[in-house]
Amino acid sequence: MKLDSEHLEILAMIVDKGGLTEGAEALGKSQPSVSRTMALLEDRIGAALFEPGKRPLRPTELGESLARIGARIHALNAEASALVQSYRKGHTGRLRIAGTPIFMDGVVSTLIADFQMRHPEVQIAQSYGYFDQLAASLRNGTLDVAILPLHPSMVPADMRFVPLLAGRNVIACRAGHPLMRRGAVTLADIEPYPWIAPPPDSPLYRDLQRALKSIGKEDFKVSFSGGTLASINSVLARSDALTVLPYSVVFLSRKSAGLEALGIKIEHPDRQLGFLTHEAATPPPALRRFADFLTDEFNLLEARIQHESQVTRRRG
Amino acid sequence: MKLDSEHLEILAMIVDKGGLTEGAEALGKSQPSVSRTMALLEDRIGAALFEPGKRPLRPTELGESLARIGARIHALNAEASALVQSYRKGHTGRLRIAGTPIFMDGVVSTLIADFQMRHPEVQIAQSYGYFDQLAASLRNGTLDVAILPLHPSMVPADMRFVPLLAGRNVIACRAGHPLMRRGAVTLADIEPYPWIAPPPDSPLYRDLQRALKSIGKEDFKVSFSGGTLASINSVLARSDALTVLPYSVVFLSRKSAGLEALGIKIEHPDRQLGFLTHEAATPPPALRRFADFLTDEFNLLEARIQHESQVTRRRG
């Protein structure tokens, strides 16, 4: 025999309120409705839930026991409703975020930490990938949002791309690097130093090639390649090697990693960092919160970078 | 927003079984039924419960969370069903039992203890009373069963009386009483001893009067009156006083209280100990169990008393 949980909840409310009429009112139902419902329940279980012939309806022993269970069911049901509400508002849920490694490690991961301070109930699953893989994951629904540098013309038709930051690249080195002592740096200046290269399949590797070509340097010596940002930072900090990194990454890890950007202009990649989502997929509500958060934080970051460059320019 | 607990239970089953079809089967419903139910639930909460475009249906994060709650609701619901089953079989419930004090204390209370060993989930509320009050309580539904000595002609029309034991009364005294030394006891023998009387409003008091009158004793000295069985036993054991008690009570408290019955025949009351119930009331199922138990135990008791008297007679 299967009881209707709703019936048990109604019973609990009646017992709690001390009467059928008050219980019905508290439930937002009519009195006859709950009366009939209780009659039906009594029929089903084949026993009285209320003492017969008592006018402020008083539960029997069995009625009281079932009411206790009904109250617990009600609490669970309310918990479920609250969970749904929280989810719909974006305060709860799981967010699957992926992006290109350097940006994820250098910029996004710190922002994710901030985001989780505000929304501890949002579980974030982060992974890495480049454009093709990211787009595929978005399409097959295993990813909610991708964060990567992209040229507007490269955005697939079935996706939406929201730019967050201009993709300015710089040549980075350790803070105490010999090149940092001079004001302007020429091609000849950087000639003797070895290079750290991002993984060969990454866009940054091609950026590095193009950047060096743009300042007239066709071939270069690679002393280290293939590492993640943490490795790159380590090697960079303990050697006189150079590399090409997004300025935002250098900006954010200056203090912690002891990095600086050389004052030499290199070609800007015609891409912007932004996030990519699949139009067809219904995004988890938490994504909206995260996207808003990212937009705000990147605006702030951009403002800080602007401010910094003005101060530096004024000083220099 | 109020979710349907049933929906959550179905969701839990689908997630548990790993697919909609299997879940439907486990629930004893058709596959389209649960499919539509889940579609309805998704509509209501405005979010996906299952990853879209996955064929062995896989729950989303939200779906899994709600399924967990659904499973807990299901457990509570099952608990309620089990409670009802247990109640209907008489293994659970509350039993309000009342009766005349001497019998309740001397016979029934020990049986209640035995009964509760077998049915620990049956809560027993015991109280005391005489006929009028017991009948009134049965009629107004504050009592489930009364245990008292009654003459068949005195059973009210709206009630049912089941006799359990013949109402043989005896003169009781302490085990080492001077009268116990002689074989047959005469009226003259008991002349010098004081009497313990039950409460004056009790049937036993009238029994006492009639019993003594039946052996030719019109007036008697009362040294103690009005106590419960515990008091009577105490006084009886520490004095040479006599009293009239049901033989069953003496039989059961011989060892513990050190009582004996005199070998003098007194008038039998024309009543039988039995239990009285209200015909109109729907009895709690546990009452049936208790009534059956009482019947069995009293049969056993009667057999033990029979056996005893035969042994005594053979010996004496």
Next chain:
DNA sequence: CAGCTTCATAACCTCAGGATATATAACCAT
């Protein structure tokens, strides 16, 4: 015991949710 309050019943209507039949979409193996 009259009047108030509380609960039960009646009559009506809507819609959740049961079933079967069938379409459609993933999955899998060749």
Next chain:
DNA sequence: ATGGTTATATATCCTGAGGTTATGAAGCTG
């Protein structure tokens, strides 16, 4: 790839739970 297999969704119909209002019956109380 592609066709067969399996899993899920949709269509349609039908029953009954449960919502309503109106009204009757039964406890409770002064």
